[in-house]
Amino acid sequence: xxxxxxxxxxxxxxxxxxxxxxxxxxxxxxxxxxxxxxxxxxxxxxxxxxxxxxxxxxxxxxxxxxxxxxxxxxxxxxxxxxxxxxxxxxxxxxxxxxxxxxxxxxxxxxxxxxxxxxxxxxxxxxxxxxxxxxxxxxxxxxxxxxxxxxxxxxxxxxxxxxxxxxxxxxxxxxxxxx
Amino acid sequence: xxxxxxxxxxxxxxxxxxxxxxxxxxxxxxxxxxxxxxxxxxxxxxxxxxxxxxxxxxxxxxxxxxxxxxxxxxxxxxxxxxxxxxxxxxxxxxxxxxxxxxxxxxxxxxxxxxxxxxxxxxxxxxxxxxxxxxxxxxxxxxxxxxxxxxxxxxxxxxxxxxxxxxxxxxxxxxxxxxxxxxxxxxxxxxxxxxxxxxxxxxxxxxxxxxxxxxxxxxxxxxxxxxxxxxxxxxxxxxxxxxxxxxxxxxxxxxxxxxxxxxxxxxxxxxxxxxxxxxxxxxxxxxxxxxxxxxxxxxxxxxxxxxxxxxxxxxxxxxxxx
Numbered sequence: 001x002x003x004x005x006x007x008x009x010x011x012x013x014x015x016x017x018x019x020x021x022x023x024x025x026x027x028x029x030x031x032x033x034x035x036x037x038x039x040x041x042x043x044x045x046x047x048x049x050x051x052x053x054x055x056x057x058x059x060x061x062x063x064x065x066x067x068x069x070x071x072x073x074x075x076x077x078x079x080x081x082x083x084x085x086x087x088x089x090x091x092x093x094x095x096x097x098x099x100x101x102x103x104x105x106x107x108x109x110x111x112x113x114x115x116x117x118x119x120x121x122x123x124x125x126x127x128x129x130x131x132x133x134x135x136x137x138x139x140x141x142x143x144x145x146x147x148x149x150x151x152x153x154x155x156x157x158x159x160x161x162x163x164x165x166x167x168x169x170x171x172x173x174x175x176x177x178x
Numbered sequence: 179x180x181x182x183x184x185x186x187x188x189x190x191x192x193x194x195x196x197x198x199x200x201x202x203x204x205x206x207x208x209x210x211x212x213x214x215x216x217x218x219x220x221x222x223x224x225x226x227x228x229x230x231x232x233x234x235x236x237x238x239x240x241x242x243x244x245x246x247x248x249x250x251x252x253x254x255x256x257x258x259x260x261x262x263x264x265x266x267x268x269x270x271x272x273x274x275x276x277x278x279x280x281x282x283x284x285x286x287x288x289x290x291x292x293x294x295x296x297x298x299x300x301x302x303x304x305x306x307x308x309x310x311x312x313x314x315x316x317x318x319x320x321x322x323x324x325x326x327x328x329x330x331x332x333x334x335x336x337x338x339x340x341x342x343x344x345x346x347x348x349x350x351x352x353x354x355x356x357x358x359x360x361x362x363x364x365x366x367x368x369x370x371x372x373x374x375x376x377x378x379x380x381x382x383x384x385x386x387x388x389x390x391x392x393x394x395x396x397x398x399x400x401x402x403x404x405x406x407x408x409x410x411x412x413x414x415x416x417x418x419x420x421x422x423x424x425x426x427x428x429x430x431x432x433x434x435x436x437x438x439x440x441x442x443x444x445x446x447x448x449x450x451x452x453x454x455x456x457x458x459x460x461x462x463x464x465x466x467x468x469x470x471x472x473x474x475x476x477x478x479x480x481x482x483x484x485x486x487x488x489x490x491x492x493x494x495x496x497x498x499x
Binding site: 022060064065066067068069071072075103106107110111114115116 | 228229231232235239242243244245246247248249250251
């Protein structure tokens with residue numbers, strides 16, 4: 001018997017059949033990206049892809065968001081496969097964590113920041129401020145970024161007092177010299 | 179129970195369960211129950227709906243975000259379905275609507291729906307011009323503001339692609355409300371009713387209308403220029419009784435003595451006879467839209483008859499000593 005309980009506004013997003021179709025397609029699309037990332041030495045297994053889809057779905061749900069299609073997953077893979085702090089052993093785990101952080105910031109910021117801007121910020125923090133530490137990024141930079149967004153700051157560049165990743169000015173350059 | 183037999187061999191489609199307020203969804207649900215749509219059809223519909231939503235997210239976020247808050251997504255789905263409803267309802271035939279869902283893509287149905295809504299906007303714009311041309315000259319801010327600014331403001335902000343279902347709320351109350359309608363359909367009916375009301379009032383002297391409205395506001399202890407009270411209804415009721423008493427054409431003036439006279443004339447008549455008298459008096463008025471006048475009269479008849487019975491007509495209509 002066909003399921004006819006479809007499309008009422010809320011149920012549309014919680015429809016199990018639709019989620020299954022989408023998840024199946026997403027896993028395939030993620031695996032297709034291996035062709036591009038392989039040149040940087042990164043490949044996701046079928047299990048990794050399925051896990052990434054699972055993280056995406058859970059994170060979207062937890063952060064009260066909806067996304068149709070591969071969306072930001074492809075962009076994150078594309079961007080972070082160029083990172084100097086990612087290697088094959090932490091590749092899948094990093095992608096999962098980044099995806100979670102991404103949707104968290106989008107919702108917390110009430111969509112005041114575009115996908116590309118946020119992605120650029122995350123990449124900059126990861127590469128230049130936190131040197132590949134997700135813990136540092138989520139515990140420090142993300143909260144600062146959200147503070148800036150809520151303040152409607154035009155530029156999200158870290159202000160001096162918030163920039164823990166740069167060398168403080170008060171450090172005496174001759175310190176330690178005899 | 180009204181049953182529409184769609185295809186022989188299928189279970190009957192229960193028309194009662196198909197709601198105009200959620201036409202596409204209820205039609206799909208019913209067609210699914212009746213076995214008209216296969217499991218494959220239903221899967222295709224859902225996948226295509228997801229594709230349309232994806233496009234809507236892109237439009238809504240100006241391509242800046244691939245994901246949106248669930249609340250926003252719900253609103254977008256409602257907008258898409260509102261547009262598709264507009265198209266499918268315009269076909270005027272449920273069989274045709276089902277055939278369209280089966281043979282056309284949801285994306286096409288959405289585009290056709292948006293075209294339908296655009297036509298509706300053109301219709302509404304010309305209705306607004308008519309309403310403006312027939313506007314009653316009265317210093318009431320609520321009435322003037324709705325006609326001169328609010329409706330146009332709503333139309334300018336109305337987004338067919340992502341907010342087609344969003345209602346406009348106008349503070350000027352109509353004699354016949356259209357609260358069951360949604361989005362642009364609500365506005366169309368609002369303007370149609372407002373036009374019918376203006377048209378009726380044009381048959382009467384502006385000073386008479388102003389005098390009557392001022393008295394009414396005074397009786398309700400409301401400021402004449404800011405009162406959220408309908409203008410047409412008191413004008414119609416006074417015109418009805420002035421006409422019944424064969425007063426000078428265009429007169430809206432009813433005195434307490436006039437009320438007593440009406441009550442005497444109605445004494446001894448059955449409710450049906452009284453109703454017939456009122457209906458023929460209304461038909462003789464000859465101004466405005468007769469169907470609209472009849473609607474308001476039908477809604478008011480129980481209270482009119484009750485006030486005549488209890489000899490309180492002078493409190494029900496606007497009267498002077």
